[in-house]
Amino acid sequence: MYRILVVDDEEKIREVVREYGEFSGHKVYEAWDGIQAVKMCRENEFSIIIMDIMMPRLDGFSAVKEIRKYTNAPVLMLSARGEEYDKLFGFELGVDDYVTKPFSPKELMARINAIISRDKGRGNKKQLDFNGLNIDLDGRSVYVDGNKVDMTPKEYDLLVYMAKNKNRALTREQLLRDIWGYDFYGDDRTIDTHIKMLRSNLGPYRNYVVTMRGIGYKFEAENE
Amino acid sequence: MYRILVVDDEEKIREVVREYGEFSGHKVYEAWDGIQAVKMCRENEFSIIIMDIMMPRLDGFSAVKEIRKYTNAPVLMLSARGEEYDKLFGFELGVDDYVTKPFSPKELMARINAIISRDKGRGNKKQLDFNGLNIDLDGRSVYVDGNKVDMTPKEYDLLVYMAKNKNRALTREQLLRDIWGYDFYGDDRTIDTHIKMLRSNLGPYRNYVVTMRGIGYKFEAENE
């Protein structure tokens, strides 16, 4: 599932991308001009950004330039037929491809897939998102509403394990076996203490960790 | 001036690339197989790597896989007409383009230029900047607030490796394997000592090297 941001003032274009994107199982977000796009990129991470060049308020190139301060997500530029522009300038901003309007939706999706595949190989970060709770798996760090939260290794491991097995009831035995290791002889209740610490670190999202009385715990949340 | 590495066992191919590359004012380096290429990449930084797939000793894909431990320079793969291979696999390794032999030298150079322009936009310079901490990869030298800092080879390698993998938690095993080599049998704690030296050399930026308790270390900074 990719997170696609399409930026265009034409409703029609956004609609096409949304339709085909969602058909392929991706999540499509929309912005209607550069300003809006920058704002969204400051707050979210996208797999790819489809950006029109000619837009009111803030044009596509300027928007990309601004966006590059926050993310290096791949960018595909849309241009109207006959529009003249400096491709090289785009490359310097990290633009990955150009598509001329009108385009065939199928071709667009193919290019999107190609770009994302290539980008993945460059080592983009893997992460888990649950609204304001964000886990950076490569950096082993956790963010709550954008603020980094310090966690001990066990707390982090516990959180990631539960998040990866979200919406499943996990027994204490299972947690001990998979996180502590098969050779742990300690008390069941050790987990409770770590859950306590984890909850206090999750702050407003402490209720994502649900107690399953008599069983264990469950991580209950939807990836946004 | 780009630094182009062409890897091919065919003398003819290397010659064409060298000729056209130098005509365009670039510096062209040559390797005749994968092993040679890996060795050169470990010691030097290239703007782009032109890599044949079918080669004696070590094939192109395996070579790229190995090279990715040292650099993320863009790669253009050369394949003989009719050769079948998995493009997707290449993308995962960060392969930027494919060209089928025989090719027109002019087209090859055009593609090289396109890739490098794109790569530049992604911020792939021969130097790494983190505010007042500056690493010159060509000169293997480090500057702190403009002043050159003397580092031992291991300290430098450690810093560069961590900087290239910034914001990723790196285990001691990973660091030992990738910097010391797979055949290092020494103590884990060796790293700690080098980290200590590195930190003291980084002066005001010592806190860029973050301890990940129970895991290893992480280089935490944004290239301005």
Next chain:
DNA sequence: GATAAAATTTCACATGATGTTCACACAAAT
């Protein structure tokens, strides 16, 4: 090839962070 210098590695100890246990209070189920 011998010697000195530099770099690397090992090691032991102190310190602080983390993990575990436990007792008690409290809440939920029957």
Next chain:
DNA sequence: ATTTGTGTGAACATCATGTGAAATTTTATC
């Protein structure tokens, strides 16, 4: 009301890292 299970704080045990110094290896110099 009784039983059973969980939340919590504090005490305790354990573990990982920072550090200095010594031992070893590598490199440079004569």
